[in-house]
Amino acid sequence: MNTIWAxxxxxxxxxxRRKDFYVLFVLTALITIATGMVNFFHDPKIVRYVKDICxxxxxxxxxxxxxxxxxxxxxxERESRTIFPLLAKPVTRWQVILGKFxxxxxxxxxxxxVFYLFFAVITGSREQHWPWLGYLQAIWLQWAMxxxxxxxxxxxxIVSAAPSSTTTIxxxxxTGILLVGGHLDTVALxxxxxxxxxxxxxxxxxxxxxxxxxxxxxxxxxxxxxxxxCVLATLYAAAYTGLFLLLTWFGFRRKSLNT
Amino acid sequence: xxxxxxxxxxxxxxxxFTLATGIEPRxxxxxxxxxxxxxxxxxxxxxxxxxxxxxxxxxxxYFHSGYYPSIFDQREEGPKEIVAESHGHxxxxxDELKExxxxxxxxxIDRFGRHFxxxxxxxxxxxxxxxxxxxxxxxxxxxxxxxxxxxxxxYFMCQHLHQPQEAEAFLREGxxxxxGNYEILFGLGRIYGQNYHDTKRARNLWQxxxxxxxKQTPEQQKENKIGFDExxxxxxxxxxxxxxxxxxxxxxxxxxxxxxxxDALQQQIDELRVKMAAPTNTPATPPH
Numbered sequence: 001m002n003t004i005w006a007x008x009x010x011x012x013x014x015x016x017r018r019k020d021f022y023v024l025f026v027l028t029a030l031i032t033i034a035t036g037m038v039n040f041f042h043d044p045k046i047v048r049y050v051k052d053i054c055x056x057x058x059x060x061x062x063x064x065x066x067x068x069x070x071x072x073x074x075x076x077e078r079e080s081r082t083i084f085p086l087l088a089k090p091v092t093r094w095q096v097i098l099g100k101f102x103x104x105x106x107x108x109x110x111x112x113x114v115f116y117l118f119f120a121v122i123t124g125s126r127e128q129h130w131p132w133l134g135y136l137q138a139i140w141l142q143w144a145m146x147x148x149x150x151x152x153x154x155x156x157x158i159v160s161a162a163p164s165s166t167t168t169i170x171x172x173x174x175t176g177i178l179l180v181g182g183h184l185d186t187v188a189l190x191x192x193x194x195x196x197x198x199x200x201x202x203x204x205x206x207x208x209x210x211x212x213x214x215x216x217x218x219x220x221x222x223x224x225x226x227x228x229x230c231v232l233a234t235l236y237a238a239a240y241t242g243l244f245l246l247l248t249w250f251g252f253r254r255k256s257l258n259t
Numbered sequence: 260x261x262x263x264x265x266x267x268x269x270x271x272x273x274x275x276f277t278l279a280t281g282i283e284p285r286x287x288x289x290x291x292x293x294x295x296x297x298x299x300x301x302x303x304x305x306x307x308x309x310x311x312x313x314x315x316x317x318x319x320x321y322f323h324s325g326y327y328p329s330i331f332d333q334r335e336e337g338p339k340e341i342v343a344e345s346h347g348h349x350x351x352x353x354d355e356l357k358e359x360x361x362x363x364x365x366x367x368i369d370r371f372g373r374h375f376x377x378x379x380x381x382x383x384x385x386x387x388x389x390x391x392x393x394x395x396x397x398x399x400x401x402x403x404x405x406x407x408x409x410x411x412x413x414y415f416m417c418q419h420l421h422q423p424q425e426a427e428a429f430l431r432e433g434x435x436x437x438x439g440n441y442e443i444l445f446g447l448g449r450i451y452g453q454n455y456h457d458t459k460r461a462r463n464l465w466q467x468x469x470x471x472x473x474k475q476t477p478e479q480q481k482e483n484k485i486g487f488d489e490x491x492x493x494x495x496x497x498x499x500x501x502x503x504x505x506x507x508x509x510x511x512x513x514x515x516x517x518x519x520x521x522d523a524l525q526q527q528i529d530e531l532r533v534k535m536a537a538p539t540n541t542p543a544t545p546p547h
Contacts, residue, residue: 023266027273034277040393041416041425048321048390141375182372183331185365208368211375216325222377229374 003091007099008106011073015107020068024061025114031057032122047126048219054122055215058115059142063174065111066146070104070153071166074252093253097154101245104150109143131218137225138218144237145212149174151244158251174209182210207240311402315339318394318411325377328360340382341391342407345414346485388419399432406442409433413446423454441475444468445490452493458501465494484517492518495527504531 015021032054040046074096077083086096116139124130149170156166180187181203188199211233214225319339320327361378364370383390395412398405409430416426427450433443445468452461469490472480480487495510511528515521 019263019266023270026270030273030277034280038280038393040396041422041429043389043392043420043422043425045386046389046393049393180331182369183329185369186331203368208372211372214375216377217375220321220324220377222324225375229371232371233375 003089003095004099004102007091007096008103011069011100011103012107012110014103015065015069015110021065021111024064025111025118028054028057028061028115029118032118036122036126044126047123050126051119051123051219052215054119055219058112058119059213059215061115062108062112062142062146063149063171066104066108066149067153067167067170067174068163069107070100070150071157071170072163073100073104073154074157075161075163075166094249097245097249097252101150101154101241104154105143105147108146108150112139112143112146131221133224134218137230138214141212141214141225141230141233144234145209147241148207148209148237148244151241151248155244155248155251158248158255177206177209178213179210181206181208207237212237307401308405311398311405311408314394314398314401315405315408318391318398321391321394322383322388324381324383326380332360341411341415344382345411346489384419386420388415391415399429403433403436406433406437406440410442410446413450417450417454423450426450426454439471439474441468441471441486441490444471445486445493449493452497458497462494462497465490465497469494488514488517488519492524499527499531504535507531 032050035053036050074083077086083096087093091099116135120130120132120135152173153166153170156170157163160166160169184199184203184206188196188203191199216222217225316339319341322341322344359380361373364373392412392415395408399408399412402408409432413426413430416422416429427447430443430446430450434440434447437443444464448461448464448468451457451464469487472483472487472490475483491510491514495507495514498504498507498510508528508531511524511531515524518524
């Protein structure tokens, strides 16, 4: 387990050494503050549009950080040939996969905490109330969803050699699931065979990441999701994460590491 | 510690955007061109009108606190609820049923997913209606000829937020962009009548609104008969409150021609006739 933690630690250090997180955070902060400064009908109590925009930026930034950080891990190790001394330690390939996953997941978790703290400060200063439990649920569910995304990106980085193509494909896939994944059953109803079966198959196979998006509940002050539902959703995310990590390991253990 | 040129470029673009939001109001003073247009007009040209409807829909989404059908959901076509509310419409149980676009869960994924979604049909209340205003402001900036934006915004500012001055300023902006529009004139009359209690100005504005309404083609008049109904009923109410019963009866009779509830109006006419027949109960007629 120490080996896995050591590998994860390296990935976390990489997060604060690289500029990606800082730039995305500054962009989010600047856009949120700029939109928050706009005066609509001299009413300083209007706040939901600021929450809405800030939450959207947090989701986009977190997705970018998770996918970009993960997609370059193994290709970068192979390109710089540091993968050989790493595996000679001895560290098994399964440990490399787990360590990289854990590092990327924890790194996105740290980034999420910073983003949500900023969100709480900005919105709390205007609304004068801080629904911390609601924020905690939102962070937890988003982080659970990012575990699936990180595992999927890791799998993508094994299949595709170039981090850019992995990043693009993963971003399109995740965005597609978030936007239309939950509606594929409705779309399937209006299709003829064999398209109907195809849509239903995709609908039941894909991880339903849209469940974890409770931005509307936070923005419109709808209160908490039942904690049991949170636990079930977390188990659902854990199952898909495990599946993708297993597939990554299957691919990685037989992969030739020569570039 | 090598920064990607794309990230630096993105950072610089954001800085430019941020600075632009601060500089734009000052720049409008420097530039003669900006006086006749807003920042969206300069940036997008006529293309901005495409976004106006989206922003207006966002106002309706906010009014429902996020309970809103996506493009995939089945929903009966009709006017947006913020528009219906601005015309005094309240939801009946039948309307509530129509609004249940989710229906029964189709499968376990749909059922479980609803635990995280907003599944209750509500409307903003207790002054939270203010949250729709930014989207209406943006819609008005994007398409200054979209009348509903001004009338809906003014209605909510007056009736729910008690900001008649802001509402009047918004309607006057709409009137500058759409000279002589009867809906905006009617909205202004409502502010003068109900909020400022300035009967004379309210009467003038509603009569002007009626003249403007009658300038439309017969097809347009038939299409917008709810506008005629609102103007005439409000004029009738105003004359009744002022003690001008004969005028009030005339306006009620005019409203009866298009009203969905002519019997209720007939009842009011009958009551006024009874009052006219009893001179001791008639209040003094205020000056016109």
